[in-house]
Amino acid sequence: MRQRLGIKKIVIQALVVGVTLAATSNLHAADCAAGKTMKEGVLTIATGNPAYYPWVMDNNPSSGQGFEAAVAYAVAERMGFDKENVEWTSASFDQSIQPGVKDFDFNLQQFSITEEREKVVDFSAPYYSAPMAVLVRKSAVENGAAPTIESLKTLIWGIDSNTTALAMIQETIAPSSTPLLYDDNINVVEAMKANQIDAGMFDLPTALYLGGVVLEDGVVLGQFPADRTDTPDQFGLLMEDGSALKACVDEAVLSITEDGTLAAIEAQWLQETTGVPLIK
């Protein structure tokens, strides 16, 4: 009996705390997101289709599983939207950087923040700084490929042309043969399988995923320090140019950065990256 009462008490207390918390965050939402979302009271978030590991697990962002899915819900929560009030939609890369009205409040699919892109769309403060990493096949390692600029120069490179890796390769490595370009990293891997290229440059999480899951004999040869280039690839949430939500989104991103939430999400989903040597 006493025990029961005790439990009851705890439940009531928890409810009170919960309601208060909810009330404060709703107040917060009224502060910064009210009237600015596409649908009142609902936050519409876009990502790629398919979206995959480690960004979104099982192509199902509403599960909250995966780095970007988790970030999206954390940001939404700080903006005052609980899980039920988040709606997901999908948008391709090209569709997303076109000028004009967007059908999402923000969009996250590893968009690198660049000055030029910022002329036609808005980016939030960065939620991730991705170091670049080099993916090769075992056979390349056996043929003497090493994590040094000298060695990387002699490889034939393949790159996903939608990333900023091309500029980085040309500036940092300056390979002796012209890199080949592809539409997505699956095609880069396909060209590696066909032995048409030796190496691909990806951000580290992608490289780990491709090397571990997609390419059977893939090896992440090395990684560049994030500060190696002038502009380490930073991912931002993409919004319509001049979006009224930007201030609110920025505040939320800063908030999860400062209190360590973001770091915890990163640790959970993007794990330890040690074991991949730095490129000299």
Add this chain to the structure above:
Amino acid sequence: MANERLHLKDVHKAFGDVPVLKGINLSVKEGEMVCLIGSSGSGKSTLLRCINLLEPIDNGQIIFKGEDISEPGFDPQPVRQKIGIVFQSYNLFPHMTALANVMLAPRRVLHEPRDQLLAQATALFEKFGLADRMNHYPDQLSGGQQQRVAIVRALAMNPQIMLFDEVTSALDPELIEEVLDVLRQLRRQGMTMILATHEIGFAREAADTVCMLDEGIIIEQASPEKLFTNPSEPRTRQFLSSVLKQ
């Protein structure tokens, strides 16, 4: 017969279920000119095409210079060059000059020096009054000229018999005579010829033998004097009166 050039024995030909030739028997001697007459659809063209092996026959024999050329498996290509044929619609090759039309087959088939072939071709053009048309394309020639070039083209292979299938039917009346002149010239030269024609006047004047073809059978065969003045078959009489009325 020693000087027999062509002998058809009981030649049958059907297109699908439709019999077109129902047992043709005909002997053509060296230097002889045989005219085939008969209403449209009676099988004249089919007979000539069978002799040239453009159509296989179903039954019977085609004996050319003592050899049965209608046997199944007989290679038609070498014998065709010895049997010239000229069509109603000329069938010149429109992308070649008159000279090229004439030279093509000799060049590819007869293994003789080019100069010699060219000289022979030129001689033929001159003989038939076409010397100034050698380098014209078919569409730059009149119908009569085109048909004469077609005849020259067949003659250039030095054939041993010539088949003519209504070679004047597509021509304007004033152009017919120049083609008939060529035939007369060939006749004088002793060319063996089979001629399907509606030119009764010419057949009467030039033929050695006239055959009346009706529904795939030669119903009457005689000298022109006999056949045109006193035909024995009512069907022949009927045909002649219908042709002469026109």
Add this chain to the structure above:
Amino acid sequence: MINRSAARVAYDKQQKTKGAVIAALSSLVVLIALVVLVPRAPGWEKVQASFFDGEILVSTFPSLLKAFLVDIAIFLWSLPAIAILGLLVALARDQKSPAMFPLRALAIGYTDIFRGVPVILTIFLIGFGIPGLGLPRPWNSPYIWGSVALVLTYSAYVAEVLRSGIESIHESQRNAGKSLGLSSSDTMRFIVLPQALRRVVPANMNMLVALQKDVALLSFIGPVEILRQAGVHKSLLANFTPYVGAAIIFLAVTIPATRYADYLLAKQHRERS
């Protein structure tokens, strides 16, 4: 009599001038409408900044031109292969003897398959697939196998065009050749083909225009040709103007080619009538 024909000439001339004036005026009206109205659309400024940025156009154009050389090279070395393979397949389909049935069936299967599959699929399957079997460098190059994919696809189309040309030549032409004692291959080579080829020139010109555009699809398997180069610029600059630049370069080649094909077609119609 003379007066009358002079009057007719003058009348014809007047009609012609009138027609030209009307055409010029109506074109001008349409042009003005476009120039005046389009910029008034509410989204015009954004569209202009994204698609028609003069500075970007000028700065990216030289690299686009350079990348277009890759397209031209692929086009040029594919062309003779397409001509030869297309002709062989068309000839195989024309074989009528029973002994040649397997060859004819093969040709039919080939044209059906390669005309039925989207080019881009063929490019992926052959461009990645065949090198994936383990060919050594440089024989696994995407330039080689991408071109092979284009050649296989376009040969199938060209073979069909040629076949229709061959079939359009009247049987009496073949008979004329045969009756002279020409072999069937000589008849094909000297009589049927020259006429058939001439007839299908306009259709094949259109094929060339399509090929010139489809060369850009090779960019999917790696080669950096003009479309990819434009895509790289687009990605870096977040601006679509480089695509407009690429379109201009394509049009500079394909419009004259298309016009020429139309001219040939019109000429052919005139000649036949």
